[in-house]
Amino acid sequence: MTDPTPAHTAALTHWTLTLVCDDRPGIVHAVSGAVVAAQGNITESQQFSSADTNTFFMRLQVMAPVDRATFEDALEPVVQRYDARVQLDVVGRPLRTLVLVSKAGHCLNDLLYRQRGGQLPIEVPLVLSNHPDLQELASFYSVPFEHRPVTDAETKHDMEQRILEAVDELDIELVVLARYMQILSPGLCAALEGRAVNIHHSFLPGFKGANPYRQAHARGVKLIGATAHFVTSDLDEGPIIEQNVVRVDHTKDPAELVSIGQDEESRTLTQAVRWIAEDRVLLDGARTIIFK
Amino acid sequence: MTDPTPAHTAALTHWTLTLVCDDRPGIVHAVSGAVVAAQGNITESQQFSSADTNTFFMRLQVMAPVDRATFEDALEPVVQRYDARVQLDVVGRPLRTLVLVSKAGHCLNDLLYRQRGGQLPIEVPLVLSNHPDLQELASFYSVPFEHRPVTDAETKHDMEQRILEAVDELDIELVVLARYMQILSPGLCAALEGRAVNIHHSFLPGFKGANPYRQAHARGVKLIGATAHFVTSDLDEGPIIEQNVVRVDHTKDPAELVSIGQDEESRTLTQAVRWIAEDRVLLDGARTIIFK
Amino acid sequence: MTDPTPAHTAALTHWTLTLVCDDRPGIVHAVSGAVVAAQGNITESQQFSSADTNTFFMRLQVMAPVDRATFEDALEPVVQRYDARVQLDVVGRPLRTLVLVSKAGHCLNDLLYRQRGGQLPIEVPLVLSNHPDLQELASFYSVPFEHRPVTDAETKHDMEQRILEAVDELDIELVVLARYMQILSPGLCAALEGRAVNIHHSFLPGFKGANPYRQAHARGVKLIGATAHFVTSDLDEGPIIEQNVVRVDHTKDPAELVSIGQDEESRTLTQAVRWIAEDRVLLDGARTIIFK
Amino acid sequence: MTDPTPAHTAALTHWTLTLVCDDRPGIVHAVSGAVVAAQGNITESQQFSSADTNTFFMRLQVMAPVDRATFEDALEPVVQRYDARVQLDVVGRPLRTLVLVSKAGHCLNDLLYRQRGGQLPIEVPLVLSNHPDLQELASFYSVPFEHRPVTDAETKHDMEQRILEAVDELDIELVVLARYMQILSPGLCAALEGRAVNIHHSFLPGFKGANPYRQAHARGVKLIGATAHFVTSDLDEGPIIEQNVVRVDHTKDPAELVSIGQDEESRTLTQAVRWIAEDRVLLDGARTIIFK
Known part of the structure; x- marks a missing residue:
């Protein structure tokens, strides 16, 4: 691929990513794959599996040179596969x-x-x-x-x-x-x-x-x-x-x-x-x- | 001095003294007078006047060279005058x-x-x-x-x-x-x-x-x-x-x-x-x- | 006594009294005597004897129907006898x-x-x-x-x-x-x-x-x-x-x-x-x- | 399935995995891939990127039906690619x-x-x-x-x-x-x-x-x-x-x-x-x- 994708042209942004879905194996791998696809670097990560509701919760902070649409595209397969609710925010946004x-x-x-x-x-x-x-x-x-x-x-x-x-x-x-x-x-x-x-x-x-x-x-x-x-x-x-x-x-x-x-x-x-x-x-x- | 009082002959004892009575002026003066009469030295002192119940509470620790009977005799006027409930104990007694x-x-x-x-x-x-x-x-x-x-x-x-x-x-x-x-x-x-x-x-x-x-x-x-x-x-x-x-x-x-x-x-x-x-x-x- | 002393005529005031002097027996009795003389009621009391400096520290809150001069007069014998530094203040004064x-x-x-x-x-x-x-x-x-x-x-x-x-x-x-x-x-x-x-x-x-x-x-x-x-x-x-x-x-x-x-x-x-x-x-x- | 891998035959073990390496994109994805390869489920996860030393730190707890050698094999590509120091331990081992x-x-x-x-x-x-x-x-x-x-x-x-x-x-x-x-x-x-x-x-x-x-x-x-x-x-x-x-x-x-x-x-x-x-x-x- 000879020309830079839009991901290369966006400013480096510090994102907050929260994800909630049913707890199943492989979620972390799938999400981190989406982060890689968005050329992101995880700077903070927390997760929790609730035994009460069999729900998986995750919050990441990701430094990535992409705009919102590009990041959302990268996350789309995870959302589809795990029926996940995903929320993207910019760190520090009031x-x-x-x-x-x-x-x-x-x-x-x-x-x-x-x-x-x-x-x-x-x-x-x-x-x-x-x-x-x-x-x-x-x-x-x-x-x-x-x-x-x-x-x-x-x-x-x-x-x-x-x-x-x-x-x-x-x-x-x-x-x-x-x-x-x-x-x-x-x-x-x-x-x-x-x-x-x-x-x-x-x-x-x-x-x-x-x-x-x-x-x-x-x-x-x-x-x-x-x-x-x-x-x-x-x-x-x-x-x-x-x-x-x-x-x-x-x-x-x-x-x-x-x-x-x-x-x-x-x-x-x-x-x-x-x-x-x-x-x-x-x-x-x-x-x-x-x-x- | 030819006539030592009983107070002089007892071992130096560390007493706890608690007192509860209706709150009226002069109690502290009366109690500290009884302590002086018992040749005691106050080493710890706390008091509280409850506005809720108009009750006065006091706890003293007193180092005094007197036995229980002598200390109680010294406190008797306070008990009488203020209708006080007084309790004497020895510090550290289990x-x-x-x-x-x-x-x-x-x-x-x-x-x-x-x-x-x-x-x-x-x-x-x-x-x-x-x-x-x-x-x-x-x-x-x-x-x-x-x-x-x-x-x-x-x-x-x-x-x-x-x-x-x-x-x-x-x-x-x-x-x-x-x-x-x-x-x-x-x-x-x-x-x-x-x-x-x-x-x-x-x-x-x-x-x-x-x-x-x-x-x-x-x-x-x-x-x-x-x-x-x-x-x-x-x-x-x-x-x-x-x-x-x-x-x-x-x-x-x-x-x-x-x-x-x-x-x-x-x-x-x-x-x-x-x-x-x-x-x-x-x-x-x-x-x-x-x-x- | 048929005529009221000045103490009776002053408004009821909530005083803070702090006292510092060399530690000797009888101080509490002397101070509480002065409070009685000023027709005061002790509402809060704390004391401490410092073994480091052989100094006695006391802080009282006293509700008394006297003005400053009258209270100071009542305290004067204590100041003299114990060479005490005494400070009177009104509770809540900014x-x-x-x-x-x-x-x-x-x-x-x-x-x-x-x-x-x-x-x-x-x-x-x-x-x-x-x-x-x-x-x-x-x-x-x-x-x-x-x-x-x-x-x-x-x-x-x-x-x-x-x-x-x-x-x-x-x-x-x-x-x-x-x-x-x-x-x-x-x-x-x-x-x-x-x-x-x-x-x-x-x-x-x-x-x-x-x-x-x-x-x-x-x-x-x-x-x-x-x-x-x-x-x-x-x-x-x-x-x-x-x-x-x-x-x-x-x-x-x-x-x-x-x-x-x-x-x-x-x-x-x-x-x-x-x-x-x-x-x-x-x-x-x-x-x-x-x-x- | 006629050919069970060694991974299937080991008892389910609760592993602690710590990893330290230079901070680069893709580490979490690589590690979580290794966990998937070892049929593991992540039960606890923490990570931190130190801006001071550009170092990435990670600690996982992984429930996996594999023995140490199998887990280490799964991790080997990560170790190689990121020059990572990895330590495997069993939860609760004294x-x-x-x-x-x-x-x-x-x-x-x-x-x-x-x-x-x-x-x-x-x-x-x-x-x-x-x-x-x-x-x-x-x-x-x-x-x-x-x-x-x-x-x-x-x-x-x-x-x-x-x-x-x-x-x-x-x-x-x-x-x-x-x-x-x-x-x-x-x-x-x-x-x-x-x-x-x-x-x-x-x-x-x-x-x-x-x-x-x-x-x-x-x-x-x-x-x-x-x-x-x-x-x-x-x-x-x-x-x-x-x-x-x-x-x-x-x-x-x-x-x-x-x-x-x-x-x-x-x-x-x-x-x-x-x-x-x-x-x-x-x-x-x-x-x-x-x-x-």
Whole structure:
């Protein structure tokens, strides 16, 4: 062959490749063959075979001098043969993220601060809130902020329509509920399945009902924490992405527990969003595979 | 000086003094006055005023050249004036401990290993079990072991009678349920209130029902742990003494989670028992004050 | 007595009382007597006897219906008898803090964010910098920012004069070097002794010379961290206040190590400043006593 | 099928395969092809491309119904083409380990306790010591113990000869310096390069000279720890395998710091030995790649 293929002419790109399929022998060989065909070099590789669902999960980072179409062509035989779901992304490309907030700013602040500092590959074209409180914070980071009061069924419906509209118009890939204190309707949960992440406090043992920090204080819990999870219609029961706890003792009153808990919420949510933005989170039934 | 008081003649002893009373001004001054009267030097001091219950808690370690009767005499005015519950103990005195077990040996092994190594100030005059499995482990550590099968209401009643009898005959100060897989009757719980400690696994979020490790695996939890608590009639809901968690990921199958969880159970229970044996655990309503 | 003493007329105030003196019997009794005289109630108490320097350290929180003069009068006999250094402060009073910065904003951001959120009892009347980069960040938090280039011996001298002047004019109690990339002169260090805190990265093992993160990467260290310490003329060798580390592995390049290290720097410095602002840090020779 | 290949006749074996070579495209494809040729199924896979040394590192676990010769034949083309160093091992095979000790038994105890409990895949045909103190401990675990006093240059030379001899005669794969308080000669270090691991305490910041725990106490360090590393002729400067720290405070005297530090030494050394025994540690210049 005398003339260079298109593969030779594209710029060297750092790709993320995730693949999910039924677990069968030979997959690694087939995928690595496709990488060779795309003149790629594997720079990072993780895989996992789930015995629960007989599913094979793989995440590669590949340095390759090809454009997307060429890489996809090289992968096509693998997709066909193994009936694999394959996703190609460019390393470092910012994930288009819609953030929903209410009054508490600790999670939004952490997301925007780290995004601006280059530590979190997201871009935030819009912050939507049912309260005006965080307008100023969003402005400081030059992020558009939209306030829509939610006071009854009708305004709640309007807000949910606006969320879906924004997801559509702004090419949103991830919706982050950064202490958004409204329960999403089942319809919205379904519409955003696998694309929305929530954060909530966590205790050992769990507490139901109002004011869990007060209950935690009354029981003298020694650990409080936070859980980031995908949103599903089953409230706070979606696949867990990340959890953290921190030690507390009897000297902390409920207000201090809230403050400590908020720190855990911020760092846990930011970590979860980072992993999603880096294509490190894959779903295996009701649980997540995290390729750190 | 021709008339040495009894205080001068006793050996220098390292005392632990705990005091609980309604919170009122002047307590610390009164207690430290009693310590001065007993020629004592305070080597460690902790206190806490619970706003929840308006109760004052104090733990001192005092080096004093007095015997128990003399120290108690010096404390008597404080006890009278503040209606205080005071407890005097000698630092390092082993706590007389009855251990209840079933089949799993990880907690018993940790308790006996650390007790023998001088890291845990307890003595174990008896291990009682509803299964014979841990006989050999107890023998290795030269601890008497008694097997009483529990198969129905009658044998369960017999076992509970035997527990109460042993507590009485052997001057037991603490009953440790070291993975004892029998639910105690409300009567026994009441009889042992504040003197019995239990350990169970803990998850974020909590799981109800059988085989929680399998549920935790299915939900992909990222943290598993253990909680040591006082026994009350409300199953697994007594005042929490200590909690620990450890990070896990999607690669762990349920059996591995069990193994990891058992390590947490062992170290958490041993820590709780150590604090109790060192008079560091005080009750404030439904929660514990831990003076580490 | 028919007329109320001044003690009765003052508002109920929550005081912090720290006391340092040679270790002798009876101090606790004497101090608690002074608290009783001031009609105070001890809400928090910590003490430590340093065997190294035969020094006794104590920190109390006292709720008392007295003004400063009355409390000081009550303490005077203790000060006299034990030759004690006593300091009285009001719980929650913001510490007047001067922050020095250069280009990196992670530490300043964390300080100001938590100060504004009510989690850090400081007030910052001025940020001084040898670079203009952080002007905008300071503005967002409505904190005055002053830029003074330091390019040679003369401008360095000017900057140091300005620091001393600001400390004086603005009643500064603490100077925080929040990644201020200039070595302070011995004279300035001496002038600020015990009142200035610095943060620097820390490794196991330590690395000397330029670009320690590159060295840490080359040696494949598994832990990187940060140390907050008081400023002394012996560069980076002052009494340590707080240290943290975080686990890293071979996949992190030097730039990522820098980013991870910065997170540790922020949280470690903020923690140290919080403890100082709450009067929890006392000096025992070359080391600190921290009453958490 | 009438002609079964040898591959079909061997028992199903769980292999560990590590591979190191210059980083070039196509390696993963070539290796996975060899695994397919050996009818193997990859159960665990890790890889890393070091930008520092342009080296590719890979570790696989492969379930394959082939004997060693057959697997090696399948791998031969990869070895040839990429000039790769390949190592095949059977998962769980105990590593033949020589332990060197002096007086302190905490590291030896932890190694032998975990080895006997099935948590550490090593076998210890000999413990060599320059002191007799740990004879009894070795006997309890039925491990041969040899005492050779080292008092001068000659006895030191004899000991080093004995070490080399033992390595040779006993097919030793790893030499563990479990608090062996003798500096190895450069010649011995060179002879054991990559096959000897040492443990030492670590502090933030580091301390030079005698009695580092006393220095750490005097400086009031807040973290103490331990580092396990390969032995090189540059004392305590070999490639780091594992590090741990634990939090301490001003109440700990130097003896307590030593005790706490020893716990870190034990668990850090045992962890490093476990990873080596499981073929998880590869050398990349002066640093280690750890495939956990």
